Amino acid sequence: MSVTAPAPVLETAPDALPEAGVGVRLEDGWRLNPRVALRPEPFGALAYHFGNRRLSFLRRPELVTVVRALAAAPDVRTALRESGVPEEQFTAYVGALSTLAESDMIHPRKEGQR
Amino acid sequence: MTITAPRPQAPRPQGGTLVDQFELGLDAPICLTWELTYACNLACAHCLSSSGTRDPRELTTEQCEAVIDELQRMQVFYVNIGGGEPTIRPDFWHLLQYAVDHQVGVKFSTNGVRLNPERARFLASTDYVDVQISLDGATAEVNDYVRGPGSYDTAILALKNLQEAGFKDAKISVVCTRENISQLDEFKAIADHYGATLRLTRLRPSGRGADVWDELHPLPEQQRELYDWLMANGEDVLTGDSFFHLAAFGEALPGLNLCGAGRVVCLIDPIGDVYACPFAIHDNFLAGNLLADGGFAEVWQTSELFQDLRAPQTSGACTKCEFFDSCRGGCMAAKFFTGLPMDGPDPECVQGYGESALAADRSIPAASQDHSRATPGRNQPVMLTLGKRPTDFTPPTSAPVSACAENPLAGFTP
Numbered sequence: 001m002s003v004t005a006p007a008p009v010l011e012t013a014p015d016a017l018p019e020a021g022v023g024v025r026l027e028d029g030w031r032l033n034p035r036v037a038l039r040p041e042p043f044g045a046l047a048y049h050f051g052n053r054r055l056s057f058l059r060r061p062e063l064v065t066v067v068r069a070l071a072a073a074p075d076v077r078t079a080l081r082e083s084g085v086p087e088e089q090f091t092a093y094v095g096a097l098s099t100l101a102e103s104d105m106i107h108p109r110k111e112g113q114r
Numbered sequence: 115m116t117i118t119a120p121r122p123q124a125p126r127p128q129g130g131t132l133v134d135q136f137e138l139g140l141d142a143p144i145c146l147t148w149e150l151t152y153a154c155n156l157a158c159a160h161c162l163s164s165s166g167t168r169d170p171r172e173l174t175t176e177q178c179e180a181v182i183d184e185l186q187r188m189q190v191f192y193v194n195i196g197g198g199e200p201t202i203r204p205d206f207w208h209l210l211q212y213a214v215d216h217q218v219g220v221k222f223s224t225n226g227v228r229l230n231p232e233r234a235r236f237l238a239s240t241d242y243v244d245v246q247i248s249l250d251g252a253t254a255e256v257n258d259y260v261r262g263p264g265s266y267d268t269a270i271l272a273l274k275n276l277q278e279a280g281f282k283d284a285k286i287s288v289v290c291t292r293e294n295i296s297q298l299d300e301f302k303a304i305a306d307h308y309g310a311t312l313r314l315t316r317l318r319p320s321g322r323g324a325d326v327w328d329e330l331h332p333l334p335e336q337q338r339e340l341y342d343w344l345m346a347n348g349e350d351v352l353t354g355d356s357f358f359h360l361a362a363f364g365e366a367l368p369g370l371n372l373c374g375a376g377r378v379v380c381l382i383d384p385i386g387d388v389y390a391c392p393f394a395i396h397d398n399f400l401a402g403n404l405l406a407d408g409g410f411a412e413v414w415q416t417s418e419l420f421q422d423l424r425a426p427q428t429s430g431a432c433t434k435c436e437f438f439d440s441c442r443g444g445c446m447a448a449k450f451f452t453g454l455p456m457d458g459p460d461p462e463c464v465q466g467y468g469e470s471a472l473a474a475d476r477s478i479p480a481a482s483q484d485h486s487r488a489t490p491g492r493n494q495p496v497m498l499t500l501g502k503r504p505t506d507f508t509p510p511t512s513a514p515v516s517a518c519a520e521n522p523l524a525g526f527t528p
Contacts, residue, residue: 037189037191037217039189039191040141050191
């Protein structure tokens with residue numbers, strides 16, 4: 001379930017490289033980066049980062065639901081459950097979210113932050 | 115208005131690769147080109163939009179703002195603004211600011227004519243604007259031959275102004291021609307010198323480009339040279355996905371290698387006409403007008419032409435070629451404007467099928483519009499070179515005889 005792809009059609013600047021080593025865990029709270037906009041598309045959504053002008057593609061409508069649910073849920077596990085993702089797919093979704101985190105599309109949430 | 119017979123619409127398949135999904139079209143373009151004006155201070159020999167004079171029906175400032183509002187609603191995050199020369203529109207800087215303030219990022223293409231130090235400082239202060247300077251030769255000689263006298267100096271001065279103002283990462287946009295393929299390393303050096311990124315695109319036989327394509331398009335061995343250069347330097351060079359026909363040399367170049375026309379890209383022209391792609395300003399690729407047909411979203415989502423481009427395409431004999439999966443039959447606009455069938459090879463097919471197709475019977479379609487100046491301007495390129503005296507030349511033995519010579523023996527040599 002690949003979620004992101006570099007966007008040659010957009011020609012992002014070569015210096016807009018993702019931060020390495022960001023891991024998403026089920027017990028942490030995350031949210032969509034306020035500088036990122038999600039645009040619904042038939043295949044899922046297109047995520048655009050206004051800061052680094054990077055474009056990512058969320059290749060499943062379910063993943064879009066999960067990403068939108070992150071901010072309101074106490075942790076990733078709850079967001080996945082509320083979005084109706086079966087338990088056995090949690091690992092795959094955590095992987096997809098980690099890819100989004102690496103490209104700065106989602107941010108870890110601090111205590112009490114929505 | 116369609117280029118092929120309409121095909122039945124099937125429900126949209128899910129899954130597949132991203133390219134498969136892109137071929138079926140998106141709810142809004144990923145990136146679109148918007149030519150703000152057909153007016154231009156230059157008269158480049160290969161201009162895609164045959165620009166020169168302003169179209170009196172050009173969208174007003176208010177109409178342009180309405181287009182930006184709609185792009186914001188559709189979440190089109192980025193537009194490529196061009197022309198003509200967009201910066202000679204008096205409201206250009208206002209529209210630039212308006213777009214940025216409405217979450218529509220701008221990359222604009224310019225020949226540099228208005229990029230003085232003051233404008234360069236303004237651009238350096240914005241966060242959301244990209245500038246692309248057109249340069250079609252790494253030397254004035256090669257550049258000015260197609261872009262007109264003085265245009266090299268204008269472009270270089272603009273690059274210098276941007277650099278001195280602290281503008282980061284300008285783009286230098288080069289149309290690859292027979293004259294400049296040998297200068298790729300020099301272009302890269304210029305880009306490096308000005309802290310810019312090099313962008314290479316393909317010469318299209320569109321607009322005035324149709325008139326000079328035979329003379330300027332890269333020769334088969336130059337296509338190979340370009341491909342090898344891109345394979346070696348492609349990481350740091352942008353191509354706007356424009357060389358996917360070269361993929362048939364072997365390894366695919368970085369990028370989507372997909373014709374995005376009407377699927378992920380399109381063009382809005384100065385009067386609000388919407389075309390399938392920037393290289394296809396012709397009635398056959400006109401999807402509608404955003405003033406007359408209910409807005410841009412309506413045209414993008416419902417036009418018959420775009421529906422058709424998003425349906426599976428037939429590629430005729432090309433599908434039997436072993437490289438079809440990489441080149442997909444090449445560029446629709448290049449085929450159309452050289453009079454080749456849509457379901458045949460690209461005129462620059464690197465497997466050589468283009469050359470035989472070009473040699474066969476074909477008729478080049480007439481241009482459906484032309485904004486070139488009626489009389490040549492002072493910057494117009496004159497594509498003539500000084501030739502050598504032919505080897506079989508014999509000098510005349512006597513002065514030419516004038517029409518009013520009365521001598522009955524005038525011109526008689528015994």
